[in-house]
Amino acid sequence: GAVVSQHPSWVICKSGTSVKIECRSLDFQATTMFWYRQFPKQSLMLMATSNEGSKATYEQGVEKDKFLINHASLTLSTLTVTSAHPEDSSFYICSARDLRHHQPQHFGDGTRLSIL
């Protein structure tokens, strides 16, 4: 089945640094990618949606200058958390879908981000 690979799976860094998370669709072309944030024992909160070659659409309350999203190809999207602070610590999950073929939405295994 379709696989979405997310890297890294876990990252710890100091406050003030920027962290980049990669999301790749391995066996399909993802016309649309989604980025979610999930706090412990809570549901997934959509942060932004990106279409290949276009600027991402951010949900209300999500700082686009803080969470930079790039979807440069049909198989790769990146989320960069800029100048990360402890409150940015969370579980970030990407998801991908091929809208052209009405495929289901597939999720990566998430990235655990811990900011010290």
Add this chain to the structure above:
Amino acid sequence: QQQVKQSPQSLIVQKGGISIINCAYENTAFDYFPWYQQFPGKGPALLIAIRPDVSEKKEGRFTISFNKSAKQFSLHIMDSQPGDSATYFCAARFHSSGSARQLTFGSGTQLTVLP
């Protein structure tokens, strides 16, 4: 309002029993209702999904029951196993030609199946 309400928050079932998780929605424009299973430290995995033109869909031990008039749908896990212990999320998506048709998730149900 794009909201999906899920219950119960947690569920404990004996091995071999039936697990039932319920969801309700308000937006009648929703036209796709998937269920996801999530293990700790992993992303959600699609279990089963249904569209509103059918009232039930079964895949193995997993069944979705859909009640369009009541705007409710539920997941039934038959012969529940300890390996089914996970968090389950219902979701809904509405058809829109303009947007990317993102999923709206329920709050999740922590299922524990006792051996």
